[in-house]
Amino acid sequence: MEAYQHFAIYAIVTPLFVAVLIPIIALWKKNWAMPLAGLALSLSFVLSVLLVPKVRAAGYLSYHLGSWEPPFGIEIRIDFLGVLMMVLISSICLIVAIYSLRYLAPVRPKEGKTFFFFGEEMEAGKRPIYYSLYLVLAASMLGFVATGDIFNMFVFFELMAICSYALVAIPGTGLPIRAAIKYMLMAVPAAIVVLLGIGLLYSVTGSLNMLDIAGRIADSAYGQVIVVSYVILIVGFAVKAAVFPLHVWLPDAHSKAPSPISALLSGLIVKMGIFGMIRVTYSVYGAYFASDLAWIVNALSWVAAAAIIYGAIMAIRQSDLKIMIAYSTVMNIGYIMLGFGLADVTALVGGAYHIVGHALAKACFFLCAGSIISRSGYLKIDDLKGAARKMPLTCAAFALASLSIVGIPPTAGFVGKWYLVWGSFSTGNFLLGAVVIAGSIMAAVYCFRVVYYMFFLPPADGAWQQVAGEAPASMLAPTWLLAAGALALGIFSSWIVPFLREAAESLMLLN
Template sequence: MIDPLLSQLPILVVVVPLLAVPVVVLAHRAGAAWMLYLVATWLVFAMACALFVRVRADGPIDYAIGGWAPPFGIELVVDAFNAVVLLLVAGMAAASAVYARSSLAREIERERLYLVYALLLACLAGLIGITVTGDAFNLFVFLEISSLSSYALIAMGARRRALLSAFQYLIMGTVGGTFLLIGIGLAYMMTGTLNMADLAQRLPAVYDTRTAQAALAFIVVGLSLKAALFPAHIWLPNAYTYAPSPVTAFIAATSTKVAVYALMRFVFTVFGAGYAFGQLPLNQVLLGLSAIAMIAASVAAIFQTDVKRLLAWSSIAQMGYIVTGFALASAAGLSASLVHIVNHGLIKGALFMAVGAMAWRTRTTSINDLAGLGPAMPLTSAAFVVGGLSLIGVPATAGFISKWALLSALIAAGHYGLAALVLAASLLAVIYIGKVVEALYFRPRDAHAPPLERGEAPIAMQIATWSLIALNIAIGLHATPELDATRRAAAALLGGGA
């Protein structure tokens, strides 16, 4: 009984949130819709944990949908690499579900709450589909599912600028999706297959053609737009700033990370690192853009007056760290990149949840309006401080593990200048995180502002936030399991095969 069920987990982890979408819509009532959303996300998280454990024990899992063997049928694949990303996405969805009910009740009209839960489930299904599919065209389809639901979720923000932000994201996302589809189409034109493993076998015969080169270029540009890699980042600050708080926390922790995962999957297991970084100068381009992103976005964050926008610019800088690692095309660099994908997801999820809890009390995310909030909301403010320290990379936090791994990989590869830029960007993070901490604890409240009464956000929001903070500290104190998992994943990725 258990073995047949376990064999179906690769498809169930996608189907469960997809099937939950219409059920949530039919439920309609806010309370019932949230309960269904909570059960579906935690069920997906349990399945992701089971898949992670099984892959570690038995190796990659291949699932042929409908019994049609690849390359003719659609294949789902869970291996050491994407099992880690799957765990991050499912875990953040589960934490966001606990957090969402009280937060959304303040930001969304009760009559529309069920739609938000349904869209969050659709977004989750799309992100998981991107992660586990072994078919290039289906990756595009799942990417569009997650993107379309994200546009609608952002548009539901309380402020009117949420609509403009969603429209801006829609335009940029459509361009990115079109580029990706063109790249996949060109690869199909040259090989006659869409299965990633089959593409990896057939592409070397046409490496010297301009069509293959153009296919890789279109795919890289399209996924860079989705991942908000500089200079294709302009949609992200507004999207994160004006989306509802639980939406921001979930998307910031997962969406761009999954896009980078897809880019890494295409570069390493479809086209091959030797082609992308040897015959073509992709690594030089990515390293240059990442270096600019780390510094320019960190500087931009310093001058922001809204905490959510400040953290959004920080995310652009952090994408620079992630792409720098995998552009090294080394086992150490890939491991560092994957470590930071996971750790930054946990850090940003916790920080945006803490800011959402502040907004629940004050109805604002303006840094000036949060002055003096530290003593009034001690638990929430402490969560922000710890999350901020992790973002900076202070020892005993997950952020330190990420940056240590990245610096080690850069030094081992002889990129001392980039290592210095990583340290410089970390110092800039001290400034913009310090700016918020100074307002919370040391800046006097405006004389005309209403006094703040001591009190925290609802307990569910606190539990979700502090669970992520606790994971940050746990990883910082004992990173061996995470580093071991990411090293295995890097070795699998360099070994090839989708």
């Protein structure tokens, strides 16, 4: 066994291990939490990037935990899409962790005021816990995309969920706690339902390894139970992904959480629900996909279209910046679901590209909103008039990210939507293609309204007078890194699309 085969498990276990260390070290050294978290996440990032060529060469990478052979032991099985998600997760987690440093512990400017997030006296005590939970969250997301065992997937799913509830509620004031409770009231039953689906699947196949289940499903006599378990699993993941009728928790949780956590929630955690659906559909139920499940997947594409329209209309109606961004996430989840629901290689490439592009742009949105809130305290869109005079770089990053959300070439959002439109037209779904284009126009309405306020309107009387100016460099750099990433992914899409096409084809080929 060569050294690189251990990379995957190191990438997952290192953040978990450091997460345990941080609260212990914090007893003596409170300020070590962030550097330790950053180190662990950068190690995960480097290992994930090193895995890319290996996975590409072999098609997949299989690691047997504790050397137990796969159908009996837990297997880590990373395919194309998995390794892509690992790179995405570890990079965004690292970038947002750097941003958290000054967001949680702002340096007082000489003039003007600063908004302490937890209240000054609570800051130092809560920071280690924040980073500890943050690392467990990162590790569980990495494990979720890497694992090849369906029960192990559930465990990582729950671990991720518990950390995200706690991180939404971490400010400890009324509104975040209310939002976290609302989140839990929907997401905990969803997790129970996922367990029920796995149990049903286990009761008719007698296996937990995804590859093994896929083989056993093909000649199973319990077709109805398998279809029911599929529906149950999809509903469970759909709540976590905030697919339109089940999105009710999202606007509250995403807007009331600390901004770095909002960035993770919107950028990565909702994508994990979608990833769960894709993984379950193609890697587990592949044999049933073309026949008994086709109508369910087809129905999902119409649900996705409804999500696009609904999310866009609600985003246009909002007056609070973070709630607007949160509804925009509901809309973009619709796009990704559409790529998955069309059951076409081109559309799946579009969906996967949109996962990456939206993760970068939406995380950038929330980080910009966080910078504005921590410098000025303004939450409303109307208060953003003239923001570019005091914070030009933050506003420019916001503008760049909104180009990607709207889908203007040459940004990542454009490439994803291009493939989605192409995929829906080539499968004959012209109405769905039209919805994608209409959604882009509505996205332009809500994104460019904010950009217009920021750059072209004078500030209201007295507003922005006390604001000290631009956010500190350690907050600006992550914001710009994400915005530049969204732009670069659009410009260099010809490098990435073949890779994604291979990933999509290898998923579809399992049928």
